[in-house]
Amino acid sequence: MTITQSTGKFDPARLARIDGFVKERYLDTGLLPHAQVLVAHKGEIAHFSSQGPAREGGKGIDESSIFRIASMTKPVTSVAFMQLLEQGKVALETPVHRVLPEFKGLGVYTGGGGGVPFLTRPCDRVMTMQDLLRHTSGLTYSFQYRSNIDLAHREGKLENWHGNLTLDELVAALGKLPLEFSPGSAWNYSVSTDVLGAVVQRLSGQSLDAYFAEHIFQPLAMHDTGFMVPADKIDRLTDCYTFVPGKGRTMHDKGEDSAWSHMPRQLSGGGGLVSTALDYHRFTTMLLNGGTLEGERVIGRKTLELMAQNHLPGGADIASMSKSLFSEEAFGGVGFGLGFAVNLSPARSMLPGTIGEYNWGGMFSTYFFVDPLEQVSMVFMTQLSPSSTYPVRRELKTLIYAAMN
Numbered sequence: 001m002t003i004t005q006s007t008g009k010f011d012p013a014r015l016a017r018i019d020g021f022v023k024e025r026y027l028d029t030g031l032l033p034h035a036q037v038l039v040a041h042k043g044e045i046a047h048f049s050s051q052g053p054a055r056e057g058g059k060g061i062d063e064s065s066i067f068r069i070a071s072m073t074k075p076v077t078s079v080a081f082m083q084l085l086e087q088g089k090v091a092l093e094t095p096v097h098r099v100l101p102e103f104k105g106l107g108v109y110t111g112g113g114g115g116v117p118f119l120t121r122p123c124d125r126v127m128t129m130q131d132l133l134r135h136t137s138g139l140t141y142s143f144q145y146r147s148n149i150d151l152a153h154r155e156g157k158l159e160n161w162h163g164n165l166t167l168d169e170l171v172a173a174l175g176k177l178p179l180e181f182s183p184g185s186a187w188n189y190s191v192s193t194d195v196l197g198a199v200v201q202r203l204s205g206q207s208l209d210a211y212f213a214e215h216i217f218q219p220l221a222m223h224d225t226g227f228m229v230p231a232d233k234i235d236r237l238t239d240c241y242t243f244v245p246g247k248g249r250t251m252h253d254k255g256e257d258s259a260w261s262h263m264p265r266q267l268s269g270g271g272g273l274v275s276t277a278l279d280y281h282r283f284t285t286m287l288l289n290g291g292t293l294e295g296e297r298v299i300g301r302k303t304l305e306l307m308a309q310n311h312l313p314g315g316a317d318i319a320s321m322s323k324s325l326f327s328e329e330a331f332g333g334v335g336f337g338l339g340f341a342v343n344l345s346p347a348r349s350m351l352p353g354t355i356g357e358y359n360w361g362g363m364f365s366t367y368f369f370v371d372p373l374e375q376v377s378m379v380f381m382t383q384l385s386p387s388s389t390y391p392v393r394r395e396l397k398t399l400i401y402a403a404m405n
Contacts, residue, residue, distance in 0.1 A: 003048040009041040009376065014403035019049045021399060022392075027052050030249065031390060032365070033241055034061045036381040038277045039400055043285040043293075043377075048277070054238045055255050063278055066229055066237045067381045068253070068260060070271040070362030072280065074193040075287075077269035078133055078339025080200045080211060082303050085129075089203050092130040092338075096137075099199050102175035103127060108138065109178035113148025124182040129199065131183045132192040133338040134311045136321075138179030139190035144324050152177055159191065161264040161272055167208065170266060171198045180323060184313055187321035187336065197269020208267040219296040220282045225275040228263045237261075237274070240364060240383040249384060271362065277379045280368060284377040287370050308358050308372070310335030310342045317344060351394055352401035367393040374404065 018037055026032040034052025038045060054061045084090055090099065097104040106127065107120025123138070131137040142153035157164040158173050165173060174195065180188055197208045204211050209227050217225050229237045237255040244250050253259055260274055286293040290301035312321055312335050319331040333348025334341050340360040346353040359369035365387045367380040380396055387393075 003045060009374070009405060010039070010046050010403045011405055015039065015047045015400075017403070018047065018396065018399050019051065021395070022049075023051055025395075026390070026392060032382050032384055032392070033239060033249065034382060035392075036061055036065065036067075036277050036379075037396060038281055038379040040281060040285065040377050042375045043288060045281070054236075056239055056251075061238060061381075064224075064236050064276065065381070066224055066233065066274050066276055067366060067383060068240055068362070068364050069273050069275045069280065069366050069381075070364050070385075071193075071360060072275070072362045072366055072368060073269060073271050073273040074360060075339045076212060076216060076273065076283065077193050077197050077200065077208075078307065079299055080208075080216060080269075081129070081133070081196050082299055082307060082338065083215060084200065084203050086300055086303055090129060090199070092128065092133070094129050095126040096129060096132060096195070096199070097126065099202050100171050100175075100195070102171050103195075104175075106138075106175065107178050108182050109147070109149060109180060114151060118148075118178050120178045123179065125184060127179075127183040129196075130311060130338070132196045132199070134336050135187055135189055135192050136184050136313070137190060137192045137195070138181045138183050138186075138188070139174065139192050139195065140180050140188055141190050144189075146324050147180060149177055149180055153191075159194075159266075159268075161266045161268050162259045162262075163265055165266055167194070167198050167201065167267050167269075171195060186323050187312065187316075187318055188323040189325045191270055193270035193339075194266075194268050197267060200269065208269055209263075216283075216298060219298055220286055220293055222275070222279040222282055225273060225279045227260075227267055227272050227274075229258065229260050229274055231261070234258070234261050238383050240385075242385045243389045252383075252385065277381050280379045281377070284368055284370050284379060288372065288375060288377050307338040308340075308342060308356065309337055310344055311337055315344075317348070351397055353397065361387055361393055363387050365389070365392065367396070369397065376400070376404070 022035045036050045039047040050061045111119040144150040240253040241249045242252040291299040291304045333345030335344045340358045343357040357371040361367035363385045
């Protein structure tokens with residue numbers, strides 16, 4: 001299925017190149033199982049294409065297909081937190097331990113781990129809410145494979161959404177581990193946004209799924225977005241794959257008996273949601289509109305403007321501050337705001353684009369961007385981890401910007 005219509009912003013023939021490119025390079029070769037691309041101008045869909053089967057041997061994906069969006073959950077959690085900030089319940093400079101006392105007295109790693117007690121030193125300053133939003137907290141992820149702290153994450157199965165710790169139990173476990181660095185001194189992709197989800201729960205008095213439903217998904221009519229897929233929609237959930245070196249694309253989670261068919265034990269504000277391209281398009285359109293959609297205001301315009309600025313210390317970019325992932329040259333000129341990456345310099349990122357455009361993706365290779373100046377947004381859906389396997393997201397961005405009039 002492909003919908004391409006002229007909005008005056010795009011050359012339809014150039015937009016149409018997207019389908020052929022994706023089919024030839026990624027689908028015919030079997031590199032990706034399927035691909036869905038939605039491009040919009042001022043919220044109006046200019047191009048929407050769906051290619052490839054939803055499940056092995058099954059029908060093709062379509063507008064009803066449901067995908068695991070992983071870290072595209074992070075902007076949703078960030079908006080939820082900023083709603084509470086707007087109500088005066090919290091501030092960016094609020095120390096995290098004021099809301100999560102489990103984080104009181106955290107220290108910075110100096111030694112130990114791997115069966116040996118951790119050694120720490122005091123932090124230069126306390127962790128703030130801004131640190132959680134921009135990933136300068138000193139926390140880490142289990143899949144980093146670079147320190148004894150992420151080893152402790154793996155040994156304790158801290159990030160096992162479907163069977164180990166609740167969100168409160170995750171916070172308690174993290175409060176017993178050292179930080180990788182003193183908050184604000186470096187950038188490290190981490191469980192920061194999961195911790196932010198716990199902050200939302202504590203401040204609101206609601207579970208994270210209930211808060212999202214009432215304050216974001218219902219106002220935006222995102223009826224197919226949540227932490228699980230109900231039984232009457234499970235036939236719409238796509239198969240999900242992972243790339244294994246030497247083996248290629250292998251099954252990770254089958255749609256028909258998916259782990260997402262039941263509510264996870266741990267509600268991951270950093271990566272737990274499922275959604276559709278059309279639902280997430282409603283979210284990106286709200287962002288593009290300055291926080292409102294069809295008469296429903298989700299967040300204030302000036303609040304959103306604050307979120308979409310680079311918050312890294314000294315105006316730095318990810319490449320210069322990262323301790324691990326995203327330290328590559330391509331992340332030069334890419335800052336980080338309150339929940340998503342921010343384009344600081346198209347020249348340094350080596351991609352056509354716009355200063356002030358913001359974006360993020362998920363580990364299953366999904367992706368979105370919002371360009372306030374050009375009034376353009378896009379949503380890309382597929383299901384293959386890790387997201388670094390192929391440069392498809394950079395290629396799609398090149399094709400989309402090349403199609404602009």
